[in-house]
Amino acid sequence: MDRAPGLSVRARLTLSYAGFLMLAGVLLLAAVWLFLLRYVPDRAMLINAEDNTTHGVFPIRSGLLRVFAPRAAAVLAFLLVFGLVGGWVLAGRMLAPLTRITGATRLASAGALSHRIRLPGRKDEFRELADAFDSMLARLEEHVAEQRRFAANASHELRTPLAISKALIDVARTDPDHDHAEVVERLHAVNTRAIDLTEALLLLGRAERRTFTREDVDLSLLAEEAAETLLPLAEKRGVTLETRGDITLTTGSHALLLQLTTNLVQNAIVHNLPGGGTVWVRTGVRPGGVVLTVENSGERISPELASTFTEPFRRGTERVHTDHGGVGLGLAIVRTIAHAHDGTLALTPRPDGGLRVTVKLPGAPEARNLRPGA
Structure with a gap:
């Protein structure tokens, strides 16, 4: 099936990791900012401790925003880079078993049924998939080998009566005085066996296809x-x-x-x-x-x-x-x-x-x- 090109699973997982990390960072910075808005006053008066005189009122939040905003942007930029790089590495490690399974699938599609994944490690979803794929390959290899043996045996069994029939016909043609009744009788027996074998093969194929009414x-x-x-x-x-x-x-x-x-x-x-x-x-x-x-x-x-x-x-x-x-x-x-x-x-x-x-x-x-x- 032809499909339009798109982002790989690793790239999508990387973007997902980075996006989740950025979202977590934004929520954390927003929580810090709300905390500052709640517990930091809007303005403060500067009081001299020696003579207890007031020297003026200074705005705090506006200055705090000028200091907080660039540092928050720097933190988000760091989180973005860290999320992309870390997400790419983590996605690669997570998808490494899937890469081995894909490689084994390509080998199997090319006819290499003897190849096995044998994925190491403890049991998880990827290991279960690899083990199930190995079991399927083993059964498929056994089935293909059995079909090849069957085809070879069937060819041999069908060739034998045909060769006997040809020999009998050649004898009848080269020896006009030969007992034709005997030749006909032997041809009848050989053809009957060939017909029985053909019908048995057809019955075997019908049963394998399950094309019958229950x-x-x-x-x-x-x-x-x-x-x-x-x-x-x-x-x-x-x-x-x-x-x-x-x-x-x-x-x-x-x-x-x-x-x-x-x-x-x-x-x-x-x-x-x-x-x-x-x-x-x-x-x-x-x-x-x-x-x-x-x-x-x-x-x-x-x-x-x-x-x-x-x-x-x-x-x-x-x-x-x-x-x-x-x-x-x-x-x-x-x-x-x-x-x-x-x-x-x-x-x-x-x-x-x-x-x-x-x-x-x-x-x-x-x-x-x-x-x-x-």
Whole structure:
């Protein structure tokens, strides 16, 4: 935004300090003058102490004014100079932290997000502003780094099916005797994966922008719908689905919250024991919100590994070779949808193996009157 040039804050503070000092000086001199007018007589008689004779009447106030006025003007001139010089120095010292913050802001606008102010000294308004700015820079740097990693991963993931498609087409062109049905089938599988990945990226962007209409949603019904939809996959993999929960009302997008629930249940089915595994889906009302919990049996997982599962395109080796491995965005989408609904996502390894995923969301106004369930 173009702005007309004006006085700096330091100059305005200097003028304010000097003006206040001049005003205080004028009021002090006025008080002295009023005191003199009240207690000094207008005229005085000169009396000889030896013979007690009067030698005349002399005016006092007129002479006092001639003496007081130039000295008062000199005092005001000194106060003006002292106020300007002292005010300039004090304003500079007071605004020094703001100068460092401004410099850091310019560096950040130029792309230097790793720079930090780290303003020394005890806590005050400037230190709070600097600390808040440092925290914002840290979050912004982390977000930009995450977006760069995401863009690089997405480019890699999208390039792979395109390269495979090109190779299959080249084979079909150079080898007319090759089985075209097999080529078509493989092209269909590769394109399906590319479409799934593109739709997942679009869903992720939609959730991040929060461009959805909010309505009352019952998470218990979404859990039942997701379990019913994924029951064939669970039966194919020998996994038992157990769904239980109270009426769990929240506010948000029905489609996005259904996608969140479906992703969690599908993830729990796919990353389970080879046979005889179990998935537990529970919903409930808790103080301050509602909770959706999805647990699955499986191999033991370290907390460090579990904390990386929400990163985009994070897939273990066992996921790559599965027939329902997904595109590596399942939990990343869950996290984004939860945050878009002002909720939280927590991943905790189960002591007996497997993973517990807990999504906590704000409750709908109707849910406040419900008694929290187990």
